[in-house]
Amino acid sequence: xxxxxxxxxxxxxxxxxxxxxxxxxxxxxxxxxxxxxxxxxxxxxxxxxxxxxxxxxxxxxxxxxxxxxxxxxxxxxxxxxxxxxxxxxxxxxxxxxxxxxxxxxxxxxxxxxxxxxxxxxxxxxxxxxxxxxxxxxxxxxxxxxxxxxxxxxxxxxxxxxxxxxxxxxxxxxxxxxxxxxxxxxxxxxxxxxxxxxxxxxxxxxxxxxx
Ligand SMILES: C[S@@+](CC[C@H](N)C(=O)[O-])C[C@H]1O[C@@H](n2cnc3c(N)ncnc32)[C@H](O)[C@@H]1O
Numbered sequence: 001x002x003x004x005x006x007x008x009x010x011x012x013x014x015x016x017x018x019x020x021x022x023x024x025x026x027x028x029x030x031x032x033x034x035x036x037x038x039x040x041x042x043x044x045x046x047x048x049x050x051x052x053x054x055x056x057x058x059x060x061x062x063x064x065x066x067x068x069x070x071x072x073x074x075x076x077x078x079x080x081x082x083x084x085x086x087x088x089x090x091x092x093x094x095x096x097x098x099x100x101x102x103x104x105x106x107x108x109x110x111x112x113x114x115x116x117x118x119x120x121x122x123x124x125x126x127x128x129x130x131x132x133x134x135x136x137x138x139x140x141x142x143x144x145x146x147x148x149x150x151x152x153x154x155x156x157x158x159x160x161x162x163x164x165x166x167x168x169x170x171x172x173x174x175x176x177x178x179x180x181x182x183x184x185x186x187x188x189x190x191x192x193x194x195x196x197x198x199x200x201x202x203x204x205x206x207x208x209x210x
Pocket of ligand 1 (some may be wrong): 058144
């Protein structure tokens, strides 16, 4: 694990629910559990199926996207995670952890800085799953990640043909519009999920660098 600056306080809570599921909460807000992880794993297979081998994932969460990257043949996986406690929990064996593999580097820090620190045209894919998407933010400080300036930084770090994929709670016409400035084949992929007894959809919004 590469250490970034220490967080102010620790807002992260992992708890085992009565139904046995492991739940991740940050600042009291539900982030995810380990029951329905279809969309997290699809985030990885979507880019690997298109040939990606050197990838950046933000954030770690319970580690399902990163673990799928490793299991499905990624050559290099850089993961950015804001909270050290989240990394420690996964490396302790919670969620899809531990992620003990020479191909992975987990950086404690903001994905903004971790993406910016990558060499130009050094990645085949950037997969962002740090918040609920542009219109349903849990953390206001993440708003910029869906804005044209950061999309541009991502495009510069990708090789031609590389993919940027954004996990989102809902489809976003605005994000698709902004992606089209730097990416082609911009599409929203609907991912049906079962939340308890309720059927719902999550979304992966994806673009390919020309
Ligand atoms: C929904 S979870 C990611 C789930 C992950 N795809 C998985 O498979 O388990 C979101 C994660 O992003 C982290 N996060 C939130 N904002 C971030 C940021 N700006 N930079 C890096 N990580 C961030 C959160 O702490 C949380 O661990």
